[in-house]
Amino acid sequence: xxxxxxxxxxxxxxxxxxxxxxxxxxxxxxxxxxxxxxxxxxxxxxxxxxxxxxxxxxxxxxxxxxxxxxxxxxxxxxxxxxxxxxxxxxxxxxxxxxxxxxxxxxxxxxxxxxxxxxxxxxxxxxxxxxxxxxxxxxxxxxxxxxxxxxxxxxxxxxxxxxxxxxxxxxxxxxxxxxxxxxxxxxxxxxxxxxxxxxxxxxxxxxxxxxxxxxxxxxxxxxxxxxxxxxxxxxxxxxxxxxxxxxxxxxxxxxxxxxxxxxxxxxxxxxxxxxxxxxxxxxxxxxxxxxxxxxxxxxxxxxxxxxxxxxxxxxxxxxxxxxxxxxxxxxxxxxxxxxxxxxxxxxxxxxxxxxxxxxxxxxxxxxxxxxxxxxxxxxxxxxxxxxxxxxxxxxxxxxxxxxxxxxxxxxxxxxxxxxxxxxxxxxxxxxxxxxxxxxxxxxxxxxxxxxxxxxxxxxxxxxxxxxxxxxxxxxxxxxxxxxxxxxxxxxxxxxxxxxxxxxxxxxxxxxx
Amino acid sequence: xxxxxxxxxxxxxxxxxxxxxxxxxxxxxxxxxxxxxxxxxxxxxxxxxxxxxxxxxxxxxxxxxxxxxxxxxxxxxxxxxxxxxxxxxxxxxxxxxxxxxxxxxxxxxxxxxxxxxxxxxxxxxxxxxxxxxxxxxxxxxxxx
Numbered sequence: 001x002x003x004x005x006x007x008x009x010x011x012x013x014x015x016x017x018x019x020x021x022x023x024x025x026x027x028x029x030x031x032x033x034x035x036x037x038x039x040x041x042x043x044x045x046x047x048x049x050x051x052x053x054x055x056x057x058x059x060x061x062x063x064x065x066x067x068x069x070x071x072x073x074x075x076x077x078x079x080x081x082x083x084x085x086x087x088x089x090x091x092x093x094x095x096x097x098x099x100x101x102x103x104x105x106x107x108x109x110x111x112x113x114x115x116x117x118x119x120x121x122x123x124x125x126x127x128x129x130x131x132x133x134x135x136x137x138x139x140x141x142x143x144x145x146x147x148x149x150x151x152x153x154x155x156x157x158x159x160x161x162x163x164x165x166x167x168x169x170x171x172x173x174x175x176x177x178x179x180x181x182x183x184x185x186x187x188x189x190x191x192x193x194x195x196x197x198x199x200x201x202x203x204x205x206x207x208x209x210x211x212x213x214x215x216x217x218x219x220x221x222x223x224x225x226x227x228x229x230x231x232x233x234x235x236x237x238x239x240x241x242x243x244x245x246x247x248x249x250x251x252x253x254x255x256x257x258x259x260x261x262x263x264x265x266x267x268x269x270x271x272x273x274x275x276x277x278x279x280x281x282x283x284x285x286x287x288x289x290x291x292x293x294x295x296x297x298x299x300x301x302x303x304x305x306x307x308x309x310x311x312x313x314x315x316x317x318x319x320x321x322x323x324x325x326x327x328x329x330x331x332x333x334x335x336x337x338x339x340x341x342x343x344x345x346x347x348x349x350x351x352x353x354x355x356x357x358x359x360x361x362x363x364x365x366x367x368x369x370x371x372x373x374x375x376x377x378x379x380x381x382x383x384x385x386x387x388x389x390x391x392x393x394x395x396x397x398x399x400x401x402x403x404x405x406x407x408x409x410x411x412x413x414x415x416x417x418x419x420x421x422x423x424x425x426x427x428x429x430x431x432x433x434x435x436x437x438x439x440x441x442x443x444x445x446x447x448x449x450x451x452x453x454x455x456x457x458x459x460x461x462x463x464x465x466x467x468x469x470x471x472x473x474x475x476x477x478x479x480x481x482x483x484x485x486x487x488x489x490x491x492x493x494x495x496x497x498x499x500x501x502x503x504x505x506x507x508x509x510x511x
Numbered sequence: 512x513x514x515x516x517x518x519x520x521x522x523x524x525x526x527x528x529x530x531x532x533x534x535x536x537x538x539x540x541x542x543x544x545x546x547x548x549x550x551x552x553x554x555x556x557x558x559x560x561x562x563x564x565x566x567x568x569x570x571x572x573x574x575x576x577x578x579x580x581x582x583x584x585x586x587x588x589x590x591x592x593x594x595x596x597x598x599x600x601x602x603x604x605x606x607x608x609x610x611x612x613x614x615x616x617x618x619x620x621x622x623x624x625x626x627x628x629x630x631x632x633x634x635x636x637x638x639x640x641x642x643x644x645x646x647x648x649x650x651x652x653x654x655x
Contacts, residue, residue, distance in 0.1 A: 088554050093603070093611075096552060096554070096602035097552050097570045097573070097574075097602030097603075098566060098567060098570055099558070099563050099566045099567070100554030103554065103555075103556065103557065103563065104563065107558055107559065107560055107563055110557070160567075163568050164565075164567045164568030164569075164570075164571050165564050165567070166564050166567065167564070246559070246561075246562075249561075250559060250562075253557040253558065253559050254557050257557060323560075324560060324563075327563040327564050327566065327567075328563075329566075329567060422560070426559075426560040426561060427560075
């Protein structure tokens with residue numbers, strides 16, 4: 001954390017900065033950022049010896065596949081029941097006024113539906129080609145089982161305080177669940193998870209969002225220094241999380257779902273406008289998934305990109321959703337697991353796929369007509385029509401069909417970024433107070449640090465920010481999935497008991 | 512078993528008049544009263560993570576507040592006046608909840624004030640009487 005005093009110094013210098021110096025400040029922040037996080041990124045993304053396959057990606061895929069098999073393809077078996085639970089058919093009317101399943105899902109979704117769906121997907125297809133989409137969808141489907149496992153545990157082992165508030169998440173099931181099973185090391189894992197959760201909150205939940213929001217703004221309104229966007233975002237976030245300006249957060253929470261619907265709706269319209277290319281696009285996706293169609297790293301390259309982006313977008317196995325879902329009022333923790341498994345489906349299988357299809361169908365990825373392969377640049381990335389990447393690529397794709405859409409996308413990106421930051425500030429805070437205790441000073445110190453990192457995120461180049469975001473989020477998954485392996489028999493017991501009682505009619509349907 | 516009359520109550524003057532009227536009718540007919548206060552709530556609204564964490568505590572507070580501010584004075588006022596009074600505080604959509612409770616309690620009538628009070632319920636209670644008259648499953652009296 002030596003970064004903090006240096007950042008403080010940089011920020012102090014901001015006051016004296018003239019516009020000519022601004023670019024230098026950006027570069028300073030950049031260089032400092034890249035040099036201080038490089039080792040961490042390298043460790044997390046180290047390839048399995050003798051291959052080019054990052055161990056962390058294998059870790060996630062294996063876990064999601066194992067949970068899928070262990071729970072008997074739970075994501076396909078109970079999806080109808082999940083929808084019934086979300087629509088309130090099994091909610092006791094006497095519990096009205098408590099957090100409903102729908103609300104827990106909506107809040108968790110507005111934390112995950114964010115720039116991962118817009119920018120992350122563009123990064124995935126920009127490197128891994130159309131084939132990455134296939135692996136992304138597969139990862140989304142498998143991830144449903146991971147999410148089911150972690151959210152069930154999140155509710156089961158949450159802490160309820162005398163004042164009626166609730167704290168839940170991996171930290172709590174690690175300590176309480178391990179104690180219940182008589183396993184050692186629960187406390188250690190909980191602390192380790194909390195450390196990574198704080199880093200993840202500052203990385204993927206914060207800097208990545210600020211960075212991409214800035215790129216989008218700069219793309220539409222012309223280049224200007226990143227720290228300006230960062231500062232504006234930081235001030236608004238500060239007003240909400242420190243100043244208690246709840247109205248801003250409440251408005252965002254209400255607008256974000258509509259933005260999501262608007263985004264998917266627009267994507268569908270573009271797909272309909274280009275319906276004659278849909279078949280070819282799916283052809284490219286399937287073809288690319290199994291042949292690698294000339295992307296860097298071939299099939300493995302496409303697979304890595306697809307899986308990475310899916311994990312980053314839907315956060316299955318990461319543990320963050322377990323924090324978000326833990327406050328729902330239910331006597332059956334497993335029901336929240338059923339609800340949460342809809343999250344990767346909506347986030348990845350629906351929304352991410354829309355982004356990918358629009359990019360592919362509007363022909364943003366340039367293909368060499370002679371060979372039918374993608375044209376790659378020196379860095380191994382696919383050359384796009386206008387040279388953009390990340391959110392810029394998505395914007396260009398939507399804009400090529402609907403010229404006004406980049407402006408809507410700016411608003412969507414800003415709102416998504418903002419709501420994701422608010423959610424992650426909460427996750428990070430929960431992890432922080434788990435380590436340092438609840439209290440005004442502890443909370444304030446985290447919140448201020450969170451705001452400072454917004455400025456850093458908006459100033460840094462895309463490369464170092466995405467790398468660090470990924471690394472921090474995936475580090476959470478390392479610890480969380482270890483705990484899930486140890487605790488999955490408990491989930492299975494809950495599942496079997498619930499399904500038996502549902503069948504016998506003991507679980508009542510109220511509506 | 513005496514007939515039950517459901518009285519919608521939001522603590523406003525209009526609802527106080529409705530309650531007086533209902534009480535008189537109940538006494539006359541040997542009926543009992545079920546006084547219902549509804550806190551507007553939708554399970555499909557959107558909350559921030561912090562609101563979610565605090566929801567249970569807030570709900571407990573809201574129920575306690577409604578009980579002291581609205582229900583307790585009613586009980587104090589009509590206690591030992593010869594009519595059996597039950598009370599209920601419910602969360603939900605005001606009309607749906609009233610219709611629901613009237614159905615489940617086999618009520619013979621719903622009585623409501625015409626206009627609501629300012630405060631938590633004002634924006635929804637203003638239109639309650641009109642809609643209630645249209646959808647009530649039992650005879651409905653609206654007291655001006």
